[in-house]
Structures are given as structure tokens and as C-alpha cells.
Amino acid sequence: MHLATYVGLLHSSLRTLADAFRAVGDGHGEEPDVKTTCQVLAGRIDGQVERLGPIVERYGEHRESEPERLRAAEFEAGFTGARSGGVGLVRDLQDLYALTSFTDITWTVVGQAAQGLRDQELLDTVTAGTQDTARQLAWLRTRIKEAAPQALIAAHG
Amino acid sequence: MDRIADIWGPRTPHTPGAAWPVRVDQHLEEGLTESDVDRWVQSACVLCSNGCACDVAVKDGRMVGVRGRAEDVVNRGRLGPKGLYGSWQWSDTDRLTRPLVRENGKLVETDWDTAMDLVVRRSKELLNEVGPLSHGFYTSGQLFLEEYYTLAVIGKAGLGTPHMDGNTRLCTATAAAALKETFGADGQPGTYTDIDVCDALFLFGHNMAETQTVLWSRVLDRLEGPDRPVLVAVDPRETKVAQHADVHLAPLPGTNQALMNGLVRELITRGWVDHEYVKAHTIGFAELKQTVEPYTPEHVAEVCRIDANDLRRAAELFGTKDRVVSTVLQGFYQSHQATAASCQVNNLHLLRGMIGSPGRGVLQMNGQPTAQNTRETGADGDLPGFRNWSNPQHIEQLARLWNVEPLTIPHWAPPTHAMQIWRYAEQGTIRFLWISGTNPAVSLPELSRVRAILRQENLFVVAQDGFRTETTELADVVLPAALWGEKHGTFTNATRTVHLSEQAVEPPGEARSDLDIFLDYARRMDFHDKDGDVLIKWKDAEGAFDAWRECSRGRPCDYSDLSYERLRGGSGIPWGTERLYGDHRFPTDPDYCEDYGHDLLTGATTTPEQYRAKQPGGRAFLKAAEYVPGPEQPSAEYPFVCTTGRTVYHFHTRTKTGRSRRLRDAAPEPWVEVSAEDAAELGVAQGDVVRVESERGAVEVSVRIGRCRQGVVFLPFHYGYWDTDSDEHDRAANELTATRWDPVSKQPVFKVSSVRITKREG
Structure with a gap:
């Protein structure tokens, strides 16, 4: 059974995602809504990681390095390097969007397995996680749409 | 008669449901x-x-x-x-009577042609160089409907900029947001006559005794009359309202959402829910129930630092009284999780079906006299006529009305909110900022930042006002505006009642009405519709009102049957019916609603598809959100929570009230309110001068002891610098407040700042 591989993938992708939200929030302190919302969302992802505990115990986990690789590719300058300016904000939020999408589809895959296994606890965890991921994606999409015209058209230099 | 000493005047009690007696002042x-x-x-x-x-x-x-x-x-x-x-005592004081332009760093008097040429030249340069996104407009809650609508058409159809908002963002944005989230569109559900007949009155973060004194007189006439209604006050201070209350809940600032979740939970667990009503007229009960489940009275008591039994008692009153009226204001609107907490007030009413009939209603209040009109006309972050920015049919309607291409009207995202407009100016992407009828250099949060933005070389600032203010002093062009009594127009109060305000006298010197200034700009900019005709076809206030009647036709705020003729003489007239939602059908239909809603925790927008899938069909939304601790908590370094607010004797930044001798004498200087316990611990006495300091700035003010709960201090926000000789920035409460806002309404969080207090030596 390869569920352990996906539990591991989920686990590490959630941790990566929480770190990434915090990094983007801290890096854009001059956008107070971004900072605050990133912190709130990161805190909720921590909660998801916690709820994954019993699942990890039940099925075990194989850690994969994909999310870290993905993150390293997206955040070119590593953990500290939030980009600056309006376009920088859009790009950083877009990276978060990509990472969140990765988590989103990982939840989907694990959810399918949960159905096959008739594991109600896992299904509940997946449902809550999917809802949270949908919220993250919705916020990112909202904020990117608001910021994009000004960043792409009106910013100079 | 001395209304400084006797603020609310003599009582005129009446039996419940009888007409409120006349008392002419x-x-x-x-x-x-x-x-x-x-x-x-x-x-x-x-x-x-x-x-x-x-x-x-x-x-x-x-x-x-x-x-x-x-x-x-x-x-x-x-x-x-x-x-x-x-009202008028300011009228022939130190008014602005001629336009001013900045020359070699100083403002000098000039004529209208020179000033407007400068404005129009800069505007056209930037339109050519960057486009409409270089322009921002920051208006007021003080102009008239006709002026806002004209400004909205200039911005949205003339220039095509989404960057338009008002200082209403600071006072009333959450009222609008909460109404949209719950009912699908803005529009005050209740009416003041509900107060005359209710048997329970809940004031949520609403110090009505100081903010709306005449409305509080109305309440006092019930409290001191037969069949007195019970009164519940939610306020961290021991206000006059709290002193009259049967239950006073004083939650720590920043914890309103926990309190509200607790009240809603009590209603549900104690069985005070009208399940038939909820089933027939609402959506979202299961999620609401689940969200509030952890908020037991004990848990809430711990978070909010209140007595669990007070919470139980308040819930019981809400749950068992036959006619309950709630009002909500800045204690909720200017706090952390503002929209979420205000929606919970709507939820309390929906859970009991307590809406739309006499004595049963919600009043999501406004802070300013004409705030309602910025919301209606789209001079703030909304579209005219409560239209929905993400509904293409609504954009089509406006495009047809104005005879412009739909793409001219910015609708790719919600109109830009004020705090973001200032951020774009700070970043240098908005380079033309036109401020009308407001004084952001005193009223916005984090004033050192606001002053720095206004001083930026790359930002061209136009300020339009009746007086020189802290803001005009930082502008490039200052336009002298006629004020109330010096121009015609209409405006709409917090319960949708429309009043006509006729011109009584001529404006001073060369001052012009805001309407005439906007029309002059439109003419000089040569704005046209798609057939080459002039875009703005009206020339005076009544013409603007008639154009607005057409714009609002068929929308929730329908003015089409109102006219100057009908508004002359007699009483003001509400748009809509006296009380909305008597039929319990709410404006949530996807083709009609003003907004598809948001996630209350993050402000993420609901997509049109998601909204349609809910099939609201005239049902209201029971929106829910967990409580999350605020971003600024008291610390060892900054141990107090500071809230800001009004005093009864002043309005806003005192441009008018500070020029009235009686009002100035009644409250000449700012102060800080500190609890007796905290004062003892700090070793300060009444009248001592202290320094109140946050991470962002400090003020030096004298101490008043009392009224606050321990750990909480209060600063009035009215005081700035126009009437001081000193160059220090040590008086305005907003030196301390943070640039931070609610995720849905985008209203700044004025009520929660961490501060420290030190006694000034010598």
C-alpha cells in the first residue's frame, strides 16, 4: 500500500505551506492585510498538521522531498527572500497559490484512498483540510486579482 | 436651556407604541x-x-x-x-475664500482658473503617461448625495479609475458589509420607531448617548416611561449607556467575535431559536451551529474577561423578550473581526425571526450624516445603486445609463478601499489624489505615515474644504468649498430617511459647492460618452438628483418616486418602506444582490458560481466565523489596550465644532481615560499629564480617571493641530493607531492598539 507515501507527502506539503505563508506574510509587513491573513492561514495549517497525527500513526509515512523542491524552485531566494513592490507581491502570492494547489490535489488523492478504505476519521480530516485549502486558494485569488492591475500597469521603474 | 450641561434635555416619556412626543429645540x-x-x-x-x-x-x-x-x-x-x-457658528470665521496653490513650498492665493488649470493639466498628463489607475479620490461622509453621484460618474465613467472611496471607510463600511453579507444588499432593515415599541434594546459597541444624542433622548423617554424596555450594553467602558443598562457586558477590546459566538451559542443551546423561520428564510444554520459550538459561557468569559452569568443573562433577555431591537456601531465596526461580529448581531435576529415588524429589528448604524449616500451612489468602494461589481448585467446597466462602454467602468475587482488607495499613493502608483470634505491628516490611522505620504514629491494632492486643515497644509492645490447652508442638496440618514437641505446663505468669498467644483473639473476634462455628447448632463443639484433617481430605479435604494418637490415641507421620507423585510424576502437573488459575499475570516470573495449554487432564493445568510486573537496583544512593553472614540461635544476633527465657543469650552483639550486601579498603579492623579505611547507614536494628554475597565484606556480622536501653536505632533489619537483593517469591510481597527503610559516629569 502506498498510502504512507501520500500521507508523508501531505504532511511535508502542509509544513512547507505553513512556512511559506509565514515567510510571505513576514516579507510583506507593509501590506498589513497580507501579513495578518497569512498568519491566520498558517495557524490553521498548523492545526491540520496536528490532526494528521493519528493518521500518520495508523498508516505510517514516507517522507518525499517534492514540496521542498517545489518551494525551492518557486522561492528563488530561499526562505528570506520576499520580493518587493507591487509586482513582487503578486509573484509571491502566485507562488503561494502554486504551493497551495499542490496541497489541494494531495488532499484529493488521500481523500480518494480514504473512501476506498472506508476510513471515516481520515475522510473527516480530508474534508476539513480540503475546505481550508479552498479558503486559502480563494483568498489568494481574490488578493492577486485586486493587486494585479495596479502592479502591472501603474507601477513604474 | 443649556445643552452643554443638560445634553439630552427634558424627558417626554410615552407608552410603548405611542408616537414619540414633540419637543422643539x-x-x-x-x-x-x-x-x-x-x-x-x-x-x-x-x-x-x-x-x-x-x-x-x-x-x-x-x-x-x-x-x-x-x-x-x-x-x-x-x-x-x-x-x-x-451648526452655523463656524460660518463666518476663518473660512477658505480663495483657491490656494503651492509655490516654492508655500500655499498662496490664486483664482479659480489658475487652480483648476493646474489640476486639469496634472490630471491629463498622468492619464497620458500612466492611465486612470494613477488617479485616486478620497471623499467624505459630509457632502450631499448629488455631489457624490457626480463624483462617482466622473471617476467610474469619465476617468475609469477603481480608486474611489470615502472616509466612510472609517465609520460605516462595516455596517454596509454586514448588511450585504447577511441580506445580500445594503439597506438599513429597521427604523427608529422600533425603539418606541420594543421591550428589549441591545446596544453593541454603540455609545449612543454621546454619538447620537437625540436618538438617546428617544431611548431615555422609553427608559423613564411606563413599561420600560430592558437595556443591554456591550462596551468596554462604563458609558452613560452602560450606566442605564440592566446587563453591561464589558469585553476586552478585540474579543467581540468570541462574545457574539457565545451569545449565538446560548440562543441555540437554550432552545430560543425559531426553527421554522430559520428553515424557511435562512441558509447556513448547520455551519453556524458548528462554528459557535466551542464558545461556552465559561470559555467566552475567559477570552473576554467577563462574568459567564452576565453572558447567560444577556442571552436570556435576547432569547425571551418579544420585541428586540439591536443597534451596532464603532465598538464593533472599528474592531478586530468587525464584519464577523456585526453579522452575528444580524444572526441573533434571524435565529428568532426578530426582524421586519414593529419593535423587532436591527440598526447597523452610520457614523456620519451622509455616509449612507456614499454607499448608495458609489462614491466609496461600491457601485451606484447597490450594484454588484461582479455581475456583468449590473455593469451593462450602468454602461447603458451613462452611454459608455462597459469596459470603461472598472469592475475587475471590488473598487479600491481607502486604506489600499493610501498604500498605492505610498508606493507611488497613485500620483493624483483628490481629497474632498475630509481631514485624513488627523482621522486616518498612523498619522506619521499619512503625513509622509501627503508630502511625497511624486504625489499631486488636491484638497477641497471649507477651512484650512492639517490636510490642506500638505496639499498642492486647495479648493475653497461651500458648506452646509451654503448650497442645495439631499442626504439620507442611518434609517434611510432622505432630507432636503436648502441653501440659506451665499458661500463666503469665492467658495463654491463641491458639486460645482466637480462639474467644473468634468467640463475642463471634456469627458464624453461614446456618442461624443458630454458625459455629465446636469448642471445643478436638482438635475443631479433627477439623474440619480434614474440610476437607482429598480434597485433596493430606489429614489425614483422621491423629488425635491416631495421633500419640501413636512417630514423627511425614507426610501423603501418604513421598515425593510416585512415580507421576510431578502435581496439575495443572484441577479439582484449587491454582493456575492466573502469568507469572514480572510475576506476571500465568493465566486458568482459558488453563490448561485447556494440557491439563496430570497433567504438570508447566517454567516459564521471562529474568533481569532487580534494581531496586537498587550505586552510587557505596551501593557494597555487603547481604544479611541468620540466625545459628545465634538464631531470628527473639530473643523466645525472647534469653532463654536460653547463646544470648544466644553471640551477644549484631549485627555486619556484610565481606570482608578490603573491610575493608582501608575501613580497618576486626575489632571496629571502623561505620555501615551504605542509602537507608532505618542500623545501627551491629561488624565481623567474612571469609565474604563482595568487594562483599557480611551483617547478621543477629534483633536489635531490646527488650533495649536506648537509644531509637535502630540495631540492626535491617531498618532498611536495602526494601519490595519477588517478583512471584509476594510474598516481600520482604531479600537485596539497596545500602549504604555508614563507620567511626564516636571
Whole structure:
């Protein structure tokens, strides 16, 4: 059974995602809504990681390095390097969007397995996680749409 | 009569449901009697959101007095201290009478042509160089409907910029947001006559005794009459309202959402829910129930630092009284999780079906007299006529009405909110900022930042006002505006009641109405529709009102059956019915609603598809959100929570009330309120001067002991620097407040800042 591989993938992708939200929030302190919302969302992802505990115990986990690789590719300058300016904000939020999408589809895959296994606890965890991921994606999409015209058209230099 | 000492005047109690008795308040310039008055001119007071109808006394071409209109539904003749002593007393003081332009760093007088040429030249340069996104407009809650609508058409159809908002973002944005989230569209559900008949009254973060004195008189007439209603106050301070309350809940600032989740949970677990009503007329009960489940009275008591039994008692009163009215204001609107907490008030009413009939209603209040009109006309972050920015049919309607291409009207995202407009200016992408009728250099949070933005070389600032203010002093062009009594127009109060305000006197010097200034700009900019005709076809206030009637036709705020003719004489008239939602059908239909809603925790927008999938079909939304701790918590370094607010004797940044001798004498200087326990611990006594300091700035003010709960201090926000000689920035409460806002309404969080207090030596 390869569920352990996906539990591991989920686990590490959630941790990566929480770190990434915090990094983007801290890096854009001059956008107070971004900072605050990133912190709130990161805190909720921590909660998801916690709820994954019993699942990890039940099925075990194989850690994969994909999310870290993905993150390293997206955040070119590593953990500290939030980009600056309006376009920088859009790009950083877009990276978060990509990472969140990765988590989103990982939840989907694990959810399918949960159905096959008739594991109600896992299904509940997946449902809550999917809802949270949908919220993250919705916020990112909202904020990117608001910021994009000004960043792409009106910013100079 | 001395309304400085006796703020609310004599009582006129009445039995529940009887008409509120008439009591006419009048004040004339010293030495004058009624027989000296040449004529009385119809208007309504603009010194709070209540909109008390009044007549202005005119003698020899000057305003010399004011008298409440007995026949009006809003005030039945009454006026408060600000209306009596601050309505006209400023009119022939140090007014702006000529345009000013900045030359070699100094503002110098000039003529209108020179000033407007400068404005138009810069505007056209930037349109060519960058496009409309270089332009931002920051207006007020003080202009008239006609002026806002004209400004909205200039911005949205003339220039095509989404960057338009008002200082209403600071006062009323959450009222609008909460109504949209719950009911699908803005529009005050209740009416003041509900107060005359209710048997329970809940004031959520609403210090009505100081913010709307005439409305509080109305409440006092019930509290001191037969069949007194019970009163519940939610306020961290021991206000007059709290002193009259049967239950006073004083949650720590920043914890309103926990408190509200607790109240909703009590209603559900104690069985005070009308399940048939909830099933027939609402969506979202299961999620609401699940969300509030952890908020037991004990848990809430711990978070909010209140007594769990007080919470139980308040819930019981809400759950068991037959006719409950709730009002909500800045204690909720300017706090952390503002929209979420305000929606919970709507939820309480929906859970009991307590809406749409006499004595059963919600009043999501406004802070300013004409705030409602910025929301309606789209001079703030909304579209005209409560239209939905993400509904292409609504954009089509506006495009047809104005005869422009739909793509001209920015609708790719919600109109830009004020805090973001200032951020874009800070980043240098908005380079033309036109400020009308407001004083952001005192009223916005984090003033050192606001001043720095206004001083930026790359930002061209136009400021339009009746006086020189802290803001005009940092502008590139200053335009002298006519004020209330010096121009025609209409405005709408917190309960949708529309009043006509007629011109009583000529503006001073070369001052012009805001309407005339906007029309002049439009003419000089040569704005056209797609057939080459002039875009703005009206030339005066009544013409603008008639254009607005067409724009609003068929929308929730439908003015089409109102006219200047109907508004002359008699009482003000509400749009819609006296009370909305008597049929329990809410404006949530996807083709009709003003907004598809948001996630209350993050502000993420609901997509049109997601919204349609809910099939609201005229049902209201029971929106829910967990409580999350605020981003700024007291620390060892900054141990107190500071809230800011109003005093009864002043309005806003005192541009008018500070020029009234009586009001100025009643509250001449700012102060800080500290609890007796905290004062003892700090070793300070009444009158001692202390430094109140946050991470962002500090003020030096004298101490008043009392009224606050321990750990909480209060600063009035009215005081700035125009009437001081010093160059220090040590008086304005907003030196301390943070640039931070609610995720849905985008209203700044003025009520929660961490501060420290030190006694000034020597």
C-alpha cells in the first residue's frame, strides 16, 4: 500500500505551506492585510498538521522531498527572500497559490484512498483540510486579482 | 436651556407604541429673538448620522440660528448640543475664500482658473503617461448625495479609475458589509420607531448617548416611561449607556467575535431559536451551529474577561423578550473581526425571526450624516445603486445609463478601499489624489505615515474644504468649498430617511459647492460618452438628483418616486418602506444582490458560481466565523489596550465644532481615560499629564480617571493641530493607531492598539 507515501507527502506539503505563508506574510509587513491573513492561514495549517497525527500513526509515512523542491524552485531566494513592490507581491502570492494547489490535489488523492478504505476519521480530516485549502486558494485569488492591475500597469521603474 | 450641561434635555416619556412626543429645540445667536429672523430655511443637521430635521434662521444674509422640525419622523423637533451650538457658528470665521496653490513650498492665493488649470493639466498628463489607475479620490461622509453621484460618474465613467472611496471607510463600511453579507444588499432593515415599541434594546459597541444624542433622548423617554424596555450594553467602558443598562457586558477590546459566538451559542443551546423561520428564510444554520459550538459561557468569559452569568443573562433577555431591537456601531465596526461580529448581531435576529415588524429589528448604524449616500451612489468602494461589481448585467446597466462602454467602468475587482488607495499613493502608483470634505491628516490611522505620504514629491494632492486643515497644509492645490447652508442638496440618514437641505446663505468669498467644483473639473476634462455628447448632463443639484433617481430605479435604494418637490415641507421620507423585510424576502437573488459575499475570516470573495449554487432564493445568510486573537496583544512593553472614540461635544476633527465657543469650552483639550486601579498603579492623579505611547507614536494628554475597565484606556480622536501653536505632533489619537483593517469591510481597527503610559516629569 502506498498510502504512507501520500500521507508523508501531505504532511511535508502542509509544513512547507505553513512556512511559506509565514515567510510571505513576514516579507510583506507593509501590506498589513497580507501579513495578518497569512498568519491566520498558517495557524490553521498548523492545526491540520496536528490532526494528521493519528493518521500518520495508523498508516505510517514516507517522507518525499517534492514540496521542498517545489518551494525551492518557486522561492528563488530561499526562505528570506520576499520580493518587493507591487509586482513582487503578486509573484509571491502566485507562488503561494502554486504551493497551495499542490496541497489541494494531495488532499484529493488521500481523500480518494480514504473512501476506498472506508476510513471515516481520515475522510473527516480530508474534508476539513480540503475546505481550508479552498479558503486559502480563494483568498489568494481574490488578493492577486485586486493587486494585479495596479502592479502591472501603474507601477513604474 | 443649556445643552452643554443638560445634553439630552427634558424627558417626554410615552407608552410603548405611542408616537414619540414633540419637543422643539431652538437656539439663536445671542441677543436675537424669533421676531428678528428674516426667514427660516429647511435642512437637517450634519453633525452626526441621525439626520435631525431643522430649519436654519437667516438674518441679513447670515445664518443666525437653528430650530428642530416638529413634524419630522427622525427627531420630532429635537436637536442635540452639536446641532444647536455647532451648526452655523463656524460660518463666518476663518473660512477658505480663495483657491490656494503651492509655490516654492508655500500655499498662496490664486483664482479659480489658475487652480483648476493646474489640476486639469496634472490630471491629463498622468492619464497620458500612466492611465486612470494613477488617479485616486478620497471623499467624505459630509457632502450631499448629488455631489457624490457626480463624483462617482466622473471617476467610474469619465476617468475609469477603481480608486474611489470615502472616509466612510472609517465609520460605516462595516455596517454596509454586514448588511450585504447577511441580506445580500445594503439597506438599513429597521427604523427608529422600533425603539418606541420594543421591550428589549441591545446596544453593541454603540455609545449612543454621546454619538447620537437625540436618538438617546428617544431611548431615555422609553427608559423613564411606563413599561420600560430592558437595556443591554456591550462596551468596554462604563458609558452613560452602560450606566442605564440592566446587563453591561464589558469585553476586552478585540474579543467581540468570541462574545457574539457565545451569545449565538446560548440562543441555540437554550432552545430560543425559531426553527421554522430559520428553515424557511435562512441558509447556513448547520455551519453556524458548528462554528459557535466551542464558545461556552465559561470559555467566552475567559477570552473576554467577563462574568459567564452576565453572558447567560444577556442571552436570556435576547432569547425571551418579544420585541428586540439591536443597534451596532464603532465598538464593533472599528474592531478586530468587525464584519464577523456585526453579522452575528444580524444572526441573533434571524435565529428568532426578530426582524421586519414593529419593535423587532436591527440598526447597523452610520457614523456620519451622509455616509449612507456614499454607499448608495458609489462614491466609496461600491457601485451606484447597490450594484454588484461582479455581475456583468449590473455593469451593462450602468454602461447603458451613462452611454459608455462597459469596459470603461472598472469592475475587475471590488473598487479600491481607502486604506489600499493610501498604500498605492505610498508606493507611488497613485500620483493624483483628490481629497474632498475630509481631514485624513488627523482621522486616518498612523498619522506619521499619512503625513509622509501627503508630502511625497511624486504625489499631486488636491484638497477641497471649507477651512484650512492639517490636510490642506500638505496639499498642492486647495479648493475653497461651500458648506452646509451654503448650497442645495439631499442626504439620507442611518434609517434611510432622505432630507432636503436648502441653501440659506451665499458661500463666503469665492467658495463654491463641491458639486460645482466637480462639474467644473468634468467640463475642463471634456469627458464624453461614446456618442461624443458630454458625459455629465446636469448642471445643478436638482438635475443631479433627477439623474440619480434614474440610476437607482429598480434597485433596493430606489429614489425614483422621491423629488425635491416631495421633500419640501413636512417630514423627511425614507426610501423603501418604513421598515425593510416585512415580507421576510431578502435581496439575495443572484441577479439582484449587491454582493456575492466573502469568507469572514480572510475576506476571500465568493465566486458568482459558488453563490448561485447556494440557491439563496430570497433567504438570508447566517454567516459564521471562529474568533481569532487580534494581531496586537498587550505586552510587557505596551501593557494597555487603547481604544479611541468620540466625545459628545465634538464631531470628527473639530473643523466645525472647534469653532463654536460653547463646544470648544466644553471640551477644549484631549485627555486619556484610565481606570482608578490603573491610575493608582501608575501613580497618576486626575489632571496629571502623561505620555501615551504605542509602537507608532505618542500623545501627551491629561488624565481623567474612571469609565474604563482595568487594562483599557480611551483617547478621543477629534483633536489635531490646527488650533495649536506648537509644531509637535502630540495631540492626535491617531498618532498611536495602526494601519490595519477588517478583512471584509476594510474598516481600520482604531479600537485596539497596545500602549504604555508614563507620567511626564516636571
